[in-house]
Amino acid sequence: MICLGIEGTAHSIGVGIIQERKGTCQVLSNKIKTYQPEKGGIHPREAANHHAAKIAGLIHESVRVTTIDFSDIDLISFSQGPGLGPCLRTAATAARALALTIEKPLIGVNHCVAHLEIGRGTVRECTDPVLLYVSGANTQVIAFAEKKYRVFGETLDIGIGNCLDKFGRALGLEFPCGPKIEQLAAKGSQYLPLPYSIKGMDIAFSGLLTASENYVKKGKNLEDVCFSMQETTFAMLTEVTERAMAHTEKQEVLLGGGVASNKRLREMVQTMALNRGAKFFVPTRDLCIDNGAMIAWLGLLMYQSGCRMSIDNSLINQRFRTDMVEVTWRD
C-alpha cells in the first residue's frame, strides 16, 4: 500500500510518499519547504500563504522524484492537528482536493503521534519507545500506556525550540537560532548557574530564558551563556525523559522534532539510555523535523487497522491532543 501525506502544522509544509513493506515504512519521497519570516516569529497567516503557494508544486515534485505515478497512490493523509489554524487549513484543503481528484480515501492524523510512529516504522528495533519530542512549539514526553499515546511530561510555558530562538533573537542571530547556539555552546566552558525548573515530569523554560538574557546584558561571555543554557535545558529534558522511562518501565527512548539534531542533546539522552541499559534511537534528520512522510505513515497504519474518515469529518483541530487518538493499530 502507498500513501501520500501532507504536513502543515507550523512554519513548514511537507509532502511525503511512503510504502508499507512487511510492517515497516519505506520512504519513497519526502519534500519540505520552510517559511522564513522576514523578521520576528511566525505569522500564522503569512506561513499559510507560503504553504498555499508551494503545496501544488511540492505534491507534483514528490511524485515525480519516485518511480510511481499518481494512480499508484492508495491513500491521502494530512496533519489534522495540533498546530496553527491557517496552516492546518491549507494542508487539509490541499489533501481533500487531491483525494477527490485521484478518487482515493482521505485520513487526518495527529501530528505528535506521527513523530513517534515514524520512529517505530523506520528505525530498526524501535518498538515501544518513550519519545522526547523537541521542536519549536512542542516539548513533550510521549509514550504508549493503557491503549493510548499519553503525554507524561511537557513544557508548562514555551517549547525548547522557541526558547532557543527567543534567546538567539535577543543576540541578533539568524532564525532558526538553534544551530548557531549549538556552535557557540561548543566553545563555552564556564558554567553560569541558571534556574533548573522541573515539576513532576513537566518543565518550564521562561525563568531560565530571562536569566540567560540577563547574563548577556551583564556582558558575560556569549559562549559560556550558550553553553550554560544548553547544559541546563538539555539536562532538564533528559531528566524528565528518564523519569517517564522509569515510570512507564520502558526500555527504549526515541528523539523527534527539529531540536533532535542537536549533538549535545543526543549525547546526553544517549548517555542516560546507556546507563539505564535502554536503547536509544533517532530517525534520520528529514524524519525528525516536521515532514509529510510521517503523516503518510501514520495515515497508512490507521487506514490498515480499519479507520475511515469522510470528507465531512476531516475538519482540522488546532488543539488535537495526543491522548484523543484512538489507537487501533497496536496493542
Added chain:
Amino acid sequence: MTKKILYRGAEAEILLSTYMGRTVVEKRRVQKAYRIKEIDRQLIASRTREEAKLMAESRRIGVSVPLIYDVDLFNGIITMEYLAGDRVKDILNILGKQKRKRICQKIGESIARLHNHDIIHGDITTSNMILFYDRLYFIDFGLGCKTIEIETKAVDLHVLMEAFESTHSQYSSCFNNVLDGYKKNYRGDPVRVLHTIDDIIRRGRYR
C-alpha cells in the same frame, strides 16, 4: 549487612539497610553522567536538603512521612524509616470501590494540609504514596518547595491528575474524590486552585 536494593528509580536508589539496630531505607541520589558536574552536584545536594526539610515539616503539621534518621548532603543520602506497606500505585486498581474512594479523599485531604502550610510536594503520584498499617504516607519530596503561589499548588495537583489519567485511567472518579478531600481541608479558596488547574490544562496542550 549487605545492602539490598529495593528500588532503582530515575534519580535515586532505595537501599534496605540497618541503622542502630533498626531496619531502614537509604535513599541515595545517584550521579548522572549525562549532565555536567556543576549541575549534578548542585542538584543532588539541594534536592537532598530540600527533601529532608520538607519531610520534617510535613511530619510537624500532621502529614505522615517516614521518620528521618540521618542526612548526608555531600553523598546525597537520606536514611529513613522503612515502611513495609504497599505503594498506592500498586493497590489502588485492585481495591474495592469504597476503600478506593476513601483513600482518594484521604490523598486530597493530606495534599490540602500540605498546601495549607505552603508545602509543595512537587511529584505527587501514586508511586510516591505508601499505605502502611492503614495510614497514608507521603514519600519523595525531592522536587518539592515552599510557596504561597496558587499556580504552584495547582501544578502540584495537576501532576497527580496526569498520574491518575495514565495509571488509573479506568477509574475516572478517583481524581474527583481527591478534589473532594482537598476542598474539604484546604483553608484558602479551593475554587481558585481548581480554576487554575483548568487554566493549566488549557495552556499545557497547545497554544
